[in-house]
Amino acid sequence: MTAGFLAPILGGVIWTLALSAAALAVGMVLGALLCAMRVSGGAVLAALAAMLILIFRAVPPIVWLFLIYFGLGAGWLQIGAFEAAALGLGLITAANLAEIFRGALKAIHVGQWEAAQTLGLPQVSRLCDVIVPQMLRITLPSIVSYAIGLIKDTAIASTIGVPEIAFQASNVSQATFRGLESFAFAGLLYIGLSIPIAMASRRIDLRLRSKVAR
Amino acid sequence: MIEVSGLVKDFGAHRVLDGIDLSVQRGEVIAMIGPSGSGKSTCLRCLNLLEAPSAGLLRVGDVTIDASRPVTRRQRLGFRRPLGMVFQSFNLFPHMTVLRNVSLAQERVLKRSRREADEISRQLLDRVGLGAKADQHPSRCSGGQQQRIAIARALALDPEVMLFDEPTSALDPELGLEVLNVMQELAAGGMTMIVVTHEMHFAESVSDRVLIMADGRIIEQGPSAEVMRNPQTERAQRFLSAVMNR
Secondary structure (H helix, E strand, O other): OOOHHHHHHHOOHHHHHHHHHHHHHHHHHHHHHHHHHHOOOOHHHHHHHHHHHHHHHHOOHHHHHHHHHHHHOOOOOOOOHHHHHHHHHHHHHHHHHHHHHHHHHHHOOHHHHHHHHHOOOOHHHHHHHHHHHHHHHHHHHHHHHHHHHHHHHHHHHHHHOOOOHHHHHHHHHHHHOOHHHHHHHHHHHHHHHHHHHHHHHHHHHHHHHHHHOO | OEEEEEEEEEEOOEEEEEEEEEEEOOOOEEEEEOOOOOOHHHHHHHHOOOOOOOEEEEEEOOEEEEOOOOOOHHHHHHHHOOEEEEOOOOOOOOOOOHHHHHHHHHHHHOOOOHHHHHHHHHHHHHHOOOHHHOOOOHHHOOHHHHHHHHHHHHHOOOOOEEEEEOOOOOOOHHHHHHHHHHHHHHHHOOOEEEEEOOOHHHHHHOOOEEEEEEOOEEEEEEEHHHHHHOOOOHHHHHHHHHHHOO
């Protein structure tokens, strides 16, 4: 028996990965921005950020994708399926990461800021040398588990035609009437993508932790 | 070197510092003692603007801060430049090696090269007896060692005044002694120091002048032995007899 008919599904892996990476990148940048707004001390900025986070999270991913691709895409702005999916998933990711970042900021002892201040470190150095590396250590496990969730969430991008794993599996299954094999293979691919990420994260986490732990 | 007049600090409706006047000469070592909540730490933290003073004038070297006017970032940097600070909780950067902890600010603030900074850091670490710890992370060091590293980190910026906020309060007596020895050497080397402390022996034997604070005021001050042995006010007598006779 030949499994060659499953080959197109393999071609979806690159799109799944690209979309996950793009959404994570959008989420990191916007999330950092939202977090900065929330802790800025400005009441208006903080309220605005809190409202955006609520909206991003309260609307289901598929509605965001349709809203951006079929809504805004219908004449308001020129946007491809991939970009629409990256933006939609990116917004949701941003909201979640903003809260993760905020939690990490709170977990960093105020003395770290004070030490950086009394040493006269410039603002950029305070953040880049002192605070962000510590935030990274604290947030890494949460970011990775969110990223693994994100890889699976990209499957909904098939609904707007991004040719990722689920989209390909659906196509193959319709063309060959072998739904079980198609979607089981797709499932295996998702598992195959998640495991190395989880393992890598564990190793990095242990390495970072070994430095600071007694 | 330092001139404070009419320093007031309010937290909401609560007045923590109620008119502090203080002048510190170059090379002088000052111990600030007093019961908890008397405002010693707040006073020290106002001195390097970690707390914004509510009123009063602060001068360090030739930079003056007037609490009634907004302080610009440049003013704040200039004001803090000659001040080194040591915290009760050390506040070393946990993700960096001991050497990086001491070198970082030299590179970022004094624009020294990495090599130059590291060389100075190693000398300072040797001076506090921790040359061998340079490549470890702070979590591998005892509390006393961490505090000595924190002192080296502050010294790396060539401060003219060192501020100590209860540097030994988080340490057991033996480890505290390591830190006190380093501080004593600093004092002997002519460093200007203001030390908030509960170490009565240090206050009496190392510092030149003792300030006793209570309820946000300096209630008594003078040459160390005199103030410690023969306090004039009733409140100071009560405090000293509580801490000395135990």
